[in-house]
Amino acid sequence: MNAPLLETRGLSKAFGGITATEGVDLDVGEGKIHAVIGPNGAGKTTLIAQLAGMLAPDSGRIIFAGRDITRLPTHARARLGIARSFQITSIFHAMSVLDNTLLAVQAHDGHSYRFWRRARRDKRLTGPAMAALEQVGLGHKAASNASGLSHGEHRQLEIAMALAGASKLLLLDEPMAGMGAEESARMVVxxxxxxxxxSILxxxxxxxxxxxxxxxxTVMVDGKAIASGKPEQIRADENVRRAYLGMEGPGETIGDA
Amino acid sequence: MHPPVRLGVRIAVLLALAVLPALTGALDQPFLLDLALRIMILATAAVSLNLILGYGGMISFGHAAYIGIGAYAVGIPAYYGEYSGYVQLPLAIGAGALFALVTGYICLRTKGVYFIMITLAFAQMAYFAFVSIEEYGGDDGLVIEQRSEFTGIIDMESTHQFYYVVLVFLVGALYLVSRIVNARFGMAVQGAKDNDQRMQSLGFDTFRYRLACYVIAGAMAAAAGWLMGNYNYFFSPEMMGWTHSGELIFMVVLGGAGSLFGPLYGAIVLIILEEQLSSATVYWPLILGAILIAVVLFARGGLEGMLAKLERRK
Known part of the structure; x- marks a missing residue:
């Protein structure tokens, strides 16, 4: 098997006395979708923040494409190919929908010390930006102001921005949160x-x-990864059922709900 | 189709400025020319402030320092008998850029009100530094014997020629900013203003883009200061005072922060108002204050914003 695209080893972070993540080992394979589940407060978003470089881990290592990126700042990781979407929509409200994705493309197209040519007429930016919008179904809103979009559309725009950057790894923090059933189904496809x-986390x-x-x-509870494996293994895992599924009714298994 | 109100006003204002020397000559009103010169020089500085404040979200309360630096770049060489514009102008731009680079490197690590205070502090430091230099007149400053020389090309001593030099700088500053803000660099700076964290997670080292923007604005403002020193035949630390920085912010906000021509409109209105009100009443700053409050409360986009509204309504 090839080395995973993203590896973490013993990733730990605490805020004061409160443990957010503790000794998390994670392997995200190339071209795979790796889901992290767990109850609220299990440390999932803190994990993503550490992977994206917004939080520095107290200990442990993060390896991306064979390179130790544990101490790299956010923007440097993004340039290596890690894109993140936010649980709480984080977009450029004062800009148009197209400008939002255009910036995502621009971030990966060399430096931005270009002072003269008009960015919005640059096909190298608008082409992929438009394509990303079409991909998530927002093409018809390209010229609208981003702040005027509906909640579901904001979520779509988040994804479009993650796509537009041509990144290798997407860290998607609850991308479907607040989406309608139809939008959600579309997003799954x-x-x-x-x-x-x-690859997607x-x-x-x-x-x-x-x-x-x-x-x-990977199932996280109280900052620890208590189980990791294929979906059917997780479904059958006793630990998972006790720690996580205990909240659901007896006899029920995850995934059937 | 909406009528292009904003474009119309822009062209009208620039045309009026272009033909003003001929008009004032015919009307025998040299005073008007003097007023227009002051407006255009300060507008050039305000345009540069707008680049960082309006487009970049960096509220500098020390922008007048660059005007002072530019004026000293005329005055100090002149004090030693060096009048060449080819020395003075690059010196002004270089000194402005350097001051922006050094102070910006520190200022831009802070945000919000801290940024405002630290830019003010650096400007005040520059002010007191020049006050302490007795050689260059201390807090009184010094007279400049003659304007920058561009022998054989322009005679800066000629009021009309100097006027058009200033106009070229103003239009040049406007054009430069319009290119910058619509280019990739400008997109990066505006993105960082809108959502800095998001920009970083996209892969932008926002600190560096901000710093580069801050340096460009500093260099532009110092060029305006070079014009100001030539215009006044005089330089003093007072030009760096915080009240002047406040005036520049006033111009940008009044005209419309983040709009290309806003600072020019703001400069025109503010300076004419000052001129009119100060001869009418000693309480004129009170009235100006009230106007600023009204603009902030009721017309967020400033004068340019009002024009845009007019454009949509028709």
């Missing part, structure tokens, strides 16, 4: 289609989505 070119609460998409699943 879209994410599955991305596997050819990208997916945090998601909707178990139907997780089991429909994931190649591997």
């Amino acid at each position: 879209l994410l599955r289609g991305l596997k050819e070119t990208k 997916l945090i998601e609460h909707d178990m139907d989505v997780v089991f429909a998409l994931a190649d591997r699943i």
Whole structure:
């Protein structure tokens, strides 16, 4: 088997006395969708923040494409090919929808010390930016102001921005949160289609989505990864059922809900 | 199709400035020319402030320092008998850029009100530094015997020629900013203003783009200061005072921060108002203050924003 695209070893982070992640080992394979599930407060978003470089881990290592990136700042990781979407929509509200994705493309097209040519007339930017919008179904909104979009459209724009950068690894923090059923189904199809070119670390609460998409699943509880494996292994795992599924009714298994 | 109100006003204002020397000659109103010169020089500085404040979200409260630096770049060489514009102008631009680079490197590590305060502090440091230099007149400053020389090309001593030099700088500053903000660099700077964290997660080293923007604005403002020193035949630390920095912010906000021509409109209105009100009443700063409050509360986009609204309504 090839070395995984992203590896973490013993990733730990605590805020004061409160443990956010503790000794997390994770392997995200090339071209795979790796879901991280767990109850609220399990440390999933903190994990993503450490992977993206917004939080520095107290200990442990992060290796991306064979390179130790543990101490690299956010923007340097993004340039290596790690794109992140945010659980709480984080876009450029004062700009048009197209400008939002255009910036994502621009970030990966060399430096931006270009002072003269008009960026919005640059086909090298607008082409891929428009393509990313079409991919998520926002093409018709390209000229709209980003702040005027609906909540679901904001989520779509988040994904478009992650796609537009031509990154190798997408860290998607609850991409479907707040989406309608139809948009959500569309997103599942879209994410599955991305596997050819990208690897995805997916945090998601909707178990139907997780089991429909994931190649591997890691279960986090109280900052620890208590289990990791193929979906059917996770479904059958006793530890998982006790720690995580205990919240659901007896006899029920995850994924059936 | 909406009527192009904004474009119309832009062309009208620039045309009016272009033909003003001929008009004032015919009307025998040299005073108007003097007023227009002051407006254009300060507008050039305000345009540069708008680049960082309006487009970049960096609220500098020390921008007048660059005007002072530019004026000293005329005055100090002149004090030693060096009048060449080819020395003075690059010196002004270089000194402005360097001051921006050094102070910006520190200022830009802070945000919000801290940024405002630290830019103010650096400008005040420059102010007191020049106050302490007795050789160059201390806090009184010094007279400049003659304007920068561009022998055989331009005679800066000729009021009309100097006027058009200033106009070229103003139009040049406007054009430069319009190119910068629409280019990739400008997109990066505006993105960082809108959502810095997002820009970093996309892969932009926002600190560096901000710093580069800050340096460009500093260099432009110092060029305006070079014009100001020539215009006044005089330089003093007072030109760096924080009230002047405040005036520049006033111009940008009044005209419309983040709009290309806003600072020019702001400069025109503010300076004419000052001129009119100060001869009418000693309480004129009070009235100006009230106007600024009204603009901030009721017309967020400033004068340019009002024009845009007019454009949509028709």
